[in-house]
Amino acid sequence: MKTVDTLNMLLISTIVQATLCLTALASPVSNGTQSVDDNNVYECEPRLHDFDSLGAWFDGVAAINCTNSHDDRRKDATIAIVGAGLSGLMTALLLDSVGVHDWEIIEASGRVGGRFRTKYVGGTDEWAEMGPMRLPYSITYKDGETLEYTEHRMVFQLVDLLNEMNNNDPKLKVDFTPWIQHHPNELLGLGTARHPDGRIPTRAEVEANAALGRPAPLNTQEYKDTKSRMDNMLKHKDVLKSVQRDVWRAHKAAMDHGLDDWSQQSMMRNVFKASENVTDAIWTASDYDVFWDEIVHNSNLAQDGSSSSLGLTDWKCIDGGFNRLSDAFLPHISDRLHLNRKIRKLESIQDSSNLTLTRLSWFASSSNRTLISKDYTYTIMAVPFTMTRFMQLHKFSSVLTRATSEAGLRFKSACKVALLFSTRFWEHGSCPIFGGYSTPPSAAIGALYYPVYGLNESRPGLIMHYRGASWGEEFVSLSDDEHVQMVLDAIVSLHGEQARDLYTGDYERLCWLQDPHTGTAWARPDVMQHRLYIPAYHTTEANTVFVGEHTAPTNAWASSAVYSAVRGAVQVLLEMGRVEEAKRINRVWMGRWVGM
Structure with a gap:
């Protein structure tokens, strides 16, 4: 048991120490292929994958000391944004904000907003x-x-x-x-006790009288001890505060210290040596398998002010x-918006000057199966993988192919x-x-x-x-x-x-x-998928960038879509050699709130 306790405390202490050091200097990062010094600024070729994809990549972008590329073929690129959900709309707005206007949004449905409904x-x-x-x-x-x-x-x-x-x-x-x-x-009728007259208790009544509440699934000492150990990891106040202050550095700490390598079941069985019954009883009371998701989505947000919670979350x-919100974009994007155009194929091609392009194809109509195609310099895929899986895609790297495939990143309805x-x-x-x-x-x-x-x-x-x-x-x-x-x-x-x-x-x-245009509600990563897949999203392959809330460390909420659009816009601007514009977006959107 001493070994178990030691490992438990080690995991907690390392996560807390790492995530509380939010003001520490960023780790040394590559800032391109050309060396720089304090007195000179050189043209160089930075890429987003040069920086810490699992954590504060934006620190690396902020530290770039380069001028824009002089390759006009890339600077004057055309960009396709596939998907008019929040991430696609936001990507377009960001590009416009730094003077990149040669983009089009291609949307399969007849409306904008994606999963806003x-x-x-x-x-x-x-x-x-x-x-x-x-x-x-x-x-x-x-x-x-x-x-x-x-x-x-x-x-x-x-x-x-x-x-x-x-x-x-x-x-x-x-x-x-x-x-x-x-x-x-509010009335709590599921699994709770009843008043003598048969009435269902209210939330306030359950809070005042625990006997009216929903009993724990087990009442053994082993259950109580294991539950306490899990709560020490999932509801540690310092860890939650670090997530609230800077979710990106907290994500990096969790990845570095192994929380992406364990399911909650494996932790209870193999580290805490809990029985199958206790493990199942605790796990089935939660939504998540992976520690990071449980911390971010449940422990972090489900603070209801009750006697057992750490505080109270304020919502809007x-x-x-x-x-x-999505309709507010329309005055600024409607002139470059194509509705009812469902992309069926994405190819990487070479033009006459040997410049790499992306070719997107769609059917003329549901009954006319003639493919219509258009070429772009870059494509930003802002649709969930549940939809890209219906497309014939370029052969990407093994990791990115698995991430987008039915065997990779998982989704829930x-x-x-x-x-x-x-x-x-x-x-x-x-x-x-x-x-x-x-x-x-x-x-x-x-x-x-x-x-x-x-x-x-x-x-x-x-x-x-x-x-x-x-x-x-x-x-x-x-x-x-x-x-x-x-x-x-x-x-x-x-x-x-x-x-x-x-x-x-x-x-x-x-x-x-x-829903024919999403087929999902949100992404639900499995064990080890963050450490493996998120760096793949930061690497541009075949002039294609994948964005959307499913590609963000938090995997849900409007903020994940917005964040992914910022990351994707910075990523494609660096590919275009427009370093100054990438740094401007990075400064406005990733520098304002982080670490408050």
């Missing part, structure tokens, strides 16, 4: 987010310290920029409003829905159903609910979210069912009607038959596995 239901002003619905803003710890999530500040910076570019036009302006993640009166959402009610009955009575989400007794339904806008007004309202991970795949087998009725039954189990009477019959349903 705001729906107004039943001809009302009630909007449902079928895609992203909230953004983490800050966390206040119980010791009184408040930290902003610096990674997510990039999204707020983008909104400020777009509002300025659009002169705060009310039709285009993006405003944030508070998101209520939890409300004291976009007033009117996330599609307002999600399903959402929004039901419209003629009144907001949940906001009335002796125990009103304003925002937050309830959990019905049905394990299949999971969470039922209440609207965070229009509170206490005389208006209709939506209740949103959300289920992800494997449930997001299993719900695909249901018809719309069956899925809707299951959700309605779950709402009735919490709120009584009045809910059935007040349901208008209007709904929206979306299972992302069925």
